[in-house]
Amino acid sequence: MCPAPRVRFAPSPTGHLHVGGARTALFNWLYARSQKGVFVLRIEDTDQQRSTEESYAAILEGMRWLGLDWDEGPDVGGDYGPYLQSQRLDIYREHLEQLAAAGLAYKCFCTAEDLKRRESEVKAAGGVWEGYDGHCRDLTADQVAAAEAAGKPCAWRLRTPAEGETFWYDVILGKLEFKNEVLVDRVVFKADGFPTYQFACVVDDHLMEISHVLRGDDHVSNTPFQLLIYQGLGWKPPKFGHMPMILGPDRKRLSKRHGATSVQEFRKQGILPAAMLNYLSLLGWSPGGNAKEVMSAKEIIGKFSLKKVGSSPAAFDYDKLNHINSEHIKALSAEQKLELALPLLQEKGWRLDPDWLIHGVDTTEAYLARVLGTLGNRFSSLLTLPDQIGFFFSEEFFVDQEAWDEHVATAEAAGLLQALAAALAQDLDTETPQPAAAFEEVVRACAEQQDVKAGQIIHPARVALTGQSRSAGIFDVMELVGLRRTIERLRRASGSA
Secondary structure, eight states, X not given: OOOOOXXXXXXXXXXXXXXXXXXXXXXXXXXXXXXXXXXXXXBOOOOTTTOOHHHHHHXXXXXXXXXXXXXXXXXXXXXXXXXXXXXXHHHHHHHHHHHHHTTOEEEEOOOHHHHHHHHHHHHHTTOOOOSOOOTTTTOOHHHHHHHHHTTOOOEEEEOOOSSSEEEEEETTTEEEEEEGGGOOOOEEEOTTSOBOHHHHHHHHHHHXXXXXXXXXXXXXXXXXXXXXXXXXXXXXOOEEEEEOOEEOTTSSBOOGGGSOOBHHHHHHTTOOHHHHHHHHHTSSBOXXXXXXXXXXXXXXXXXXXXXXXXXXXEEOOHHHHHHHHHHHHHTSOHXXXXXXXHHHHHHHTOOOOGGGOOTTOOSHHHHHHHHHHHHGGGOOOTTTHHHHHHHHHOSSOOOOHHHHHHHTSSHHHHHHHHHHHHHHHHHSOTTSOOOHHHHHHHHHHHHHHTTSXXXXXXXXXHHHHHSSSXXXXXXXXXXXXXXXXXXXXXXXXXXXX
16 A cells, blocks of 8 residues: 655745646645645745745745645644755755765856856857856866865756766656756755755655655756756655646736736635635646536545646636636625625725614624625625625715616606605605515506506616616615615606705
């Protein structure tokens, strides 16, 4: 029986949690949860110039928002810590010494200016610059000593073989191989005393006993170099799986020109974490067959398999995300919808005014619950919700001008609205909260008196009260707007206020 897998997500704290990184984290998390394995969060903060505490906090916040809990890592601990690379420098230096002692790592005194100058010279001569030309690869002991005596800072580079091939069997992409002759002696330790990503991630993945490295396919070119580090240290490498990148709708690399790209941005746009997780799971993975696409995390875990992760790039479809989000909102309980909508009221400063005399409610929370109840499945987006419910709380609400022109701004509609306002004021007690049934009785009686069908009054009344041509049942709307405000709006719309 194979041991339970150990996988990791290892972001650099240099920005917010991008959807590409979130998808990588998600697939690792899904694999760990589906296989009863361990999900490790490791922060690769060795880039001291770009790493920030703000980004570190944002990554953790984004992970928690998505519901991606980690078994080992920051704030959780574990037997393989520390889980911040900046706290593991002694460990990296110890393993660098092993490579150096074996003659597999050498000191490089080339500065950035040196490399740039030689790059220009090579290109001017019609050559191709591969990133490094081996300038310090064969320095003698005397030359190294002279450079050190002169106080020149040095980095360490891995000595890569000039012949043969480096290959691996990728669990997603199949067999991949690179000619060693095209590999460059990359830096494994920088002159500032910090390891590079290439070196630190190998050391950490081995010492943390990571069994599967699942990451984006932009890391494919890094893998042969990392495999040589495993080989140099005498370690067995983990299994690698490279997931295809996420593209924009135009099939170009996803970027801000396409729209939101970070988890935080989608959160601000009203996307639910369950919907975001659901949609990200479908970017490069398929549940197979005729399985439904709108799923809970538990359902996705039950279906997840690395064998169903595709090798082709996935296009980010904003419309599909919004559809999945709407389906998740519709599936919420009344209590969950209320909890979701309450912050909106606080942001807008909306609340129940006791003077409205609403039938059956006496608190803002109870009123909002009734309002949301009238929407039913029409409540499918946090972005459109303010326009859907604003007219219940304020006299400054969104008005669909086309609907207003068609249903309200006519002489016939004005006359009917005036008649309805007069009937409501005459037949109902404005000092008493009125139920929907009472409004319906007056509306239908008014239609009969005006010798028109009820719809000829209801349509203009709906737009006058809500600003929209579609809403919840008009009599429920009247009950929740209240008799006084209903009469006032009808009179204003008819021009008789």
